[in-house]
Amino acid sequence: MKREVLGIGDRRKHHTRTATPLKGHSKAADTRHCLYRFRFYPTREQAEQLERTFGACRWVYNEGLALRSGAWETHRVKVGFAETCRALTGWKRNEETAWLKEVSSTVLQQSLRHLDQGFGRFFKGLAKYPKRKKKGRSRDTAIYVRTGFKWAEDPARPGTGLITLAKQSRPLDVRWSRALPAGVVPVRLSVTRDRAGRYFVSTLVEERIAPLPEVFVSGSREPKAVGVDVGLASLVTLDDGTKLDHPRLLKRYAEKLARLQRELHKKVRGSRNREKVRQRIARLYALIGDVRRDMLDKLTTRLVRENQVLVVEDLSVTTLLRAARGKNRRRKAKLNQAIRDASWGELLRQLRYKCEWYGRTLVVVDRFFPSTRRCSACHSMGPRMDVSVREWACPACGAVLDRDVNAAANLRDEGMRLYWLVAACLPPGRRTPAVIRASELEECLAAA
Ligand SMILES: [Zn+2]
Incomplete structure (x- = not known):
């Protein structure tokens, strides 16, 4: 009724x-x-x-x-x-x-x-x-x-x-x-x-779309893998030390954006001038998005061509947490963070579909995995570090580590561990899935 x-x-x-x-x-x-x-x-x-x-x-x-x-x-x-x-x-x-x-x-x-x-x-x-x-x-x-x-x-x-x-x-x-x-x-x-x-x-x-032939580490049957760290200092860092910086264009846009946003807050709500500034901000965001998408497109294509397994960190939840307490942060820091998060989202999106298309595997490592603090040489845990620390020496083995390269290497190792866990459960002849998420590993293993 x-x-x-x-x-x-x-x-x-x-x-x-x-x-x-x-x-x-x-x-x-x-x-x-x-x-x-x-x-x-x-x-x-x-x-x-x-x-x-x-x-x-x-x-x-x-x-x-x-x-x-x-x-x-x-x-x-x-x-x-x-x-x-x-x-x-x-x-x-x-x-x-x-x-x-x-x-x-x-x-x-x-x-x-x-x-x-x-x-x-x-x-x-x-x-x-x-x-x-x-x-x-x-x-x-x-x-x-x-x-x-x-x-x-x-x-x-x-x-x-x-x-x-x-x-x-x-x-x-x-x-x-x-x-x-x-x-x-x-x-x-x-x-x-x-x-x-x-x-x-x-x-x-x-x-x-035809899948690409599999790529192995030269002279072995080990699939070639790459760890990709998305950061603030560099946009993307790979475990082999390659760093991709935010293009200067993007930095300049970010500064301009910060300025416009300050301006927006000074304008009266509902006024014509405010609307004008808002339009300019929207156009700038659109531009930033285009530049970044295009750049990431080239990067992800290269990564997917050259590697069989690609490993990234799960940042989706930190984004939510940040939104909850965003008000107390400085605006510039927030902006950088927003750019990083948006890049991460876009990177993940592109890697996911390209891995699916070309027969590769994307591993998304759990957000609690201590990719920054762990020493990638001896796997012992280092001290807690401020974001400003770019390089540190491992107290256990003495290795001098670049913060981001170390994180990328840890991601690669952890990703490969998960990859083999899943691969071992697959019946012979079955392909490894295009996406392995640490947070859904149990379901993934059960399905295999
Ligand atoms: Zn060490």
Whole structure:
């Protein structure tokens, strides 16, 4: 009965419609999902239509969230994806919210699916409770599944073509900075507008990718491994001593960003000047992101080509902890930290999919592993150290250690220990998994 009260009616009617994450898309074993992002310039008409679409997505997301939270709080009724979809049909019939009809319904459903995934992550303990989306605060996104857009490949320039979104009459003016693989049809599009006001379309395509031949340490059957430490002093340090610094460009941006943020805090809330500064900050963030992504892309490609096993540290939780007590820290330090964390997230993301594509293994070492304090030469524990200490001598064996190189070497050793643990449990002929997480090692071993 309560379901009728909530306007979500009969559950059975929609029982076949379950929210499946995109991962579950059927695809052949040797194909991979790849994302290509392109900038586009909408006409005024298109921009207005997208504005309405973004707004409607946000509205539907918030309304779905309110429905799910409210149903649980007041009636202890669990509302799922199917019911929110049913509610959406109701909202569209409602005169007050009839404007929802101006937006493609599959796009609105994707917004509810996105909400459902948020709840899924929350129930698994992986994320916080979904939050309302606010205009100008959250990034504007609209997802178009296969039925929500038209694609016509350009025969003269394979891999490029015309994309026409649902409820729009003209194709988008896309800058094809590179071509998609010839002959593919995008599976899904996501259209976004970042806070700097730039429009992007990300096309998801299925591609065939051949794994690379395995690489071994020369003259043995030991897989070649590398430990990667993500730090503040250097962006990335490898266990062989290679250091990749933050490019000077990034440092300069970081300084400029700090200055702009100070300026922002001086401006009156809601004022036009504040909005101007906020726009500039958003543009700068976008630039920093582009520079870093591009740089990490080159690095991860090289690392994955040259190594069989790649080891990084799990930083995901320290980020959460830092957010909780962030207010007491100096802003500059916070900024550096933010850049490091963002780099780590991006590095991890790229390594993960590249390892999967090319038949490599990524090991994510537990965050409690003392990668900095342990001596990589004799494995004894050194003293606690301040972040400013860049080099130290091991009290046990006397080895002089560079802080970051030592950490990277420890990560490599620990990663290889885990790698062999998992490899030993695999039936003969089975590949080692693309990702081994120390925190999920037991599940990993059980599955093997
Ligand atoms: Zn030592």
